[in-house]
């Protein structure tokens with residue numbers, strides 16, 4: 001399997017809103033902590049080291 | 065009961081009166097690694113002189129966790145049983161975050177091995193047993209209060225200048241093993257440096273003596289209530305001695321922290337009372353570094369002189385014994401003319417590889433225990449927080465991944481149906497054999513095992529019947545196999561069927577340093 005980069009969530013606007021809602025009212029530090037927990041949970045769910053590497057690469061190279 | 069540090073006698077060496085003949089091997093340093101190396105060489109019939117600047121065993125417990133492979137190596141040189149008998153055998157580790165247990169492991173007693181997974185025993189006992197063994201051996205010449213002050217390498221030998229209470233003398237050797245520890249003066253004399261990482265972290269290490277019934281388990285805490293924001297470890301040793309490690313943080317003042325009046329209140333909080341005696345304390349800085357190469361012509365680096373790691377994976381003492389394992393048979397073969405000097409390059413290749421694995425594991429544990437600010441800390445704290453809510457995060461909690469022998473990446477014949485545990489490059493797994501054990505039968509020779517089939521004509525082999533353990537560890541789905549085992553009990557190659565010429569070619573390749 002390789003990283004899915006095409007649209008893959010039915011209600012993407014809803015999912016995005018869920019993410020923002022989870023961060024609402026948190027200061028920067030608490031937000032960073034939440035993100036860290038979320039990333040670890042999602043990493044485990046994906047479970048495939050090659051896919052994770054692709055995802056990390058995409059994140060790293062898409063910042064500019 | 066506290067250990068009685070009886071000094072070993074100094075005896076004036078013959079070299080003070082008249083030049084000694086050139087020695088095949090001189091070992092500098094009578095720590096666990098130098099002593100074990102001398103005995104391993106003696107097992108292969110090679111004589112050595114061991115020089116140490118001191119005359120007592122290790123002060124303080126230092127390396128305490130001896131892994132199964134180390135116990136097997138120690139057994140081969142005659143002290144394994146004594147270590148197991150005296151030591152505390154343990155198998156359960158518990159990791160806590162604040163007041164909650166978040167992860168535990170049980171190194172289940174896998175039956176059918178002579179040696180347990182781990183034994184806790186203070187380094188001074190291991191050294192004491194090794195010294196006794198060396199003194200019994202005709203092939204080991206152990207000299208205390210002999211300090212090496214300079215070394216010089218020429219075409220056909222190395223020359224050491226040595227200071228003794230009766231004055232200086234010199235010795236020549238074909239090979240010098242630098243087993244002179246983390247601060248290795250020989251490394252400095254050669255102008256060599258470690259490469260790698262120094263972590264900005266300090267731990268306080270203490271041995272305390274107390275009557276208590278803490279179980280024989282490894283207890284680790286992240287951010288315990290008794291030691292705010294830091295980590296702590298409690299581990300049982302024989303003689304009612306407990307080892308306590310406390311993270312201090314880089315901002316701390318080591319001299320201040322080392323004072324008894326500062327240490328005692330901390331330990332009171334760990335054990336919950338003040339009914340204990342402080343036996344030994346030390347402050348430890350974390351490093352994960354090694355020499356680029358372990359072989360420098362006639363000078364070979366072994367143990368802490370070659371590599372240092374942070375302590376929580378028990379990879380210092382155990383890693384050094386694996387160096388001894390990989391070096392002994394090769395050096396013996398070179399010294400006796402059985403093999404070319406190139407064989408020593410294989411020691412370098414295998415042990416720099418093993419050392420990198422130890423350094424990688426230790427660095428990862430250190431990053432988890434002592435995260436730097438920013439992402440390292442976010443993810444560390446996230447893992448700890450998740451651990452009490454989600455199973456997947458528990459094994460990610462890293463309080464040290466305990467030493468396992470590395471699997472050498474050797475390019476050798478292999479057969480796909482045979483089990484992974486005994487693939488080429490791994491240590492041959494032990495198994496019961498009659499009233500004894502397979503590893504004792506192997507000893508330290510190049511050995512062919514013919515399992516479930518006769519040995520091919522012209523090949524000397526040990527034939528084994530497929531017992532349940534042998535089947536599980538050596539046959540898997542196959543009915544029969546042939547294993548070639550190196551003198552360090554590492555599987556060198558394996559086949560389901562092989563003729564004498566194939567096996568012999570592989571044996572030759574090993575002695576010539578090609579495999």
Ligand SMILES: Cc1cc2nc3c(=O)[nH]c(=O)nc-3n(C[C@H](O)[C@H](O)[C@H](O)COP(=O)(O)OP(=O)(O)OC[C@H]3O[C@@H](n4cnc5c(N)ncnc54)[C@H](O)[C@@H]3O)c2cc1C
Pocket residue numbers: 092093094095096097098115116117118122125126127128129187210211212213243244245246248249250269346347348366367368369375377378379380381382384
């Ligand atoms: C405070 C402390 C705590 C530790 N805790 C742990 C732990 O919990 N777990 C773990 O696995 N490891 C631990 N270690 C590391 C472990 O002790 C080492 O990995 C182990 O001792 C390495 O053995 P060695 O024989 O290579 O070196 P050492 O044991 O250091 O032996 C070197 C020997 O060389 C001698 N020597 C030095 N210079 C000369 C010279 N010029 N001439 C002659 N002789 C010389 C020294 O006197 C010494 O006897 C700890 C170390 C320290 C210092």
